[in-house]
Amino acid sequence: MEALALQHKAEQNRELRERLIQLKKERNAIILAHYYQRDEIQEIADFRGDSFLLAQKAASTDADVIVFCGVHFMGESAKILAPTKTVIIPDERAGCPMADMVNVEGLRALKRQHPNAKVVAYINTSAEVKAETDICCTSANALKVVNSVDSDEVIWVPDKNLGDYVSKFTNKKMIIWEGYCNTHDMLTIKDVEEMKRLHPNAEFVVHPECRPEVVAMGDFVGSTTAIIKYCKESSCQEFIVGTEDGTGYQLRFDSPEKKFHFATKYLVCPNMKVNNLKKVVKALETMKPEIYVPNHVAEQAKQSLERMLLVK
Numbered sequence: 573m574e575a576l577a578l579q580h581k582a583e584q585n586r587e588l589r590e591r592l593i594q595l596k597k598e599r600n601a602i603i604l605a606h607y608y609q610r611d612e613i614q615e616i617a618d619f620r621g622d623s624f625l626l627a628q629k630a631a632s633t634d635a636d637v638i639v640f641c642g643v644h645f646m647g648e649s650a651k652i653l654a655p656t657k658t659v660i661i662p663d664e665r666a667g668c669p670m671a672d673m674v675n676v677e678g679l680r681a682l683k684r685q686h687p688n689a690k691v692v693a694y695i696n697t698s699a700e701v702k703a704e705t706d707i708c709c710t711s712a713n714a715l716k717v718v719n720s721v722d723s724d725e726v727i728w729v730p731d732k733n734l735g736d737y738v739s740k741f742t743n744k745k746m747i748i749w750e751g752y753c754n755t756h757d758m759l760t761i762k763d764v765e766e767m768k769r770l771h772p773n774a775e776f777v778v779h780p781e782c783r784p785e786v787v788a789m790g791d792f793v794g795s796t797t798a799i800i801k802y803c804k805e806s807s808c809q810e811f812i813v814g815t816e817d818g819t820g821y822q823l824r825f826d827s828p829e830k831k832f833h834f835a836t837k838y839l840v841c842p843n844m845k846v847n848n849l850k851k852v853v854k855a856l857e858t859m860k861p862e863i864y865v866p867n868h869v870a871e872q873a874k875q876s877l878e879r880m881l882l883v884k
Contacts, residue, residue: 662851673751674730703872778814
């Protein structure tokens with residue numbers, strides 16, 4: 573019975589992939605997929621990446637339509653950087669709890685308290701928050717961005733864990749917002765110790781969105797892209813992975829001979845996983861849900877994103 577169900581699913585996916593190829597041609601569309609998406613979406617993506625790489629791709633594509641398989645703020649960033657393109661997401665319920673932890677009113681109040689500070693916003697924020705921001709960053713370039721601003725004080729929103737990590741490597745005074753990623757923040761010292769006991773020869777690679785005490789245990793600390801690159805190039809054959817489990821697709825793709833153990837079974841972002849192949853096809857058929865960003869918000873937010881893209 574189970575074999576029959578799997579066979580039916582495989583056949584259905586094959587048909588969906590064929591329909592997708594046809595629709596992409598008709599719409600002149602490109603599919604961008606975040607590393608945390610389901611395997612079936614990463615398989616059909618024209619480009620896989622983290623928030624930074626996908627933002628760069630959205631800014632430079634010559635496609636007419638961008639299908640953004642990620643969460644809502646990513647689709648907004650693509651629309652801001654490519655305003656003449658049609659940007660659609662497979663499921664508009666794909667939000668980001670961390671992005672929702674910072675609001676415009678609270679940020680404005682903090683800016684009034686620290687008038688000499690520059691605002692650095694993690695890309696995991698709404699367009700409205702980006703519009704109140706001097707420059708955006710991702711986990712891949714956070715330290716470079718913080719060090720690039722011409723102020724000794726930095727208001728950092730919204731991820732306190734990444735903010736704490738960056739603060740250890742900069743002389744800037746960082747005023748850190750109290751947000752966090754629900755998924756990464758779940759990982760505990762106990763989880764990692766247990767995995768290290770089970771896999772004593774494995775290296776622990778960890779994302780700086782995890783708690784500071786967990787990050788301190790890492791053999792390597794870095795963004796999703798940096799973790800993937802490190803695991804591919806490392807001579808080590810076994811890894812305990814401290815980031816969202818969708819990353820496993822690219823890790824196994826790059827290094828099929830290596831072993832990857834996720835540090836806990838709870839490293840799953842439910843918002844990233846609401847997208848599936850069927851929804852991608854439907855989105856391209858109906859050209860919905862489409863992402864809109866009001867012009868006055870987009871103009872302000874675009875400056876903070878473009879400044880980020882200029883940081884080398």
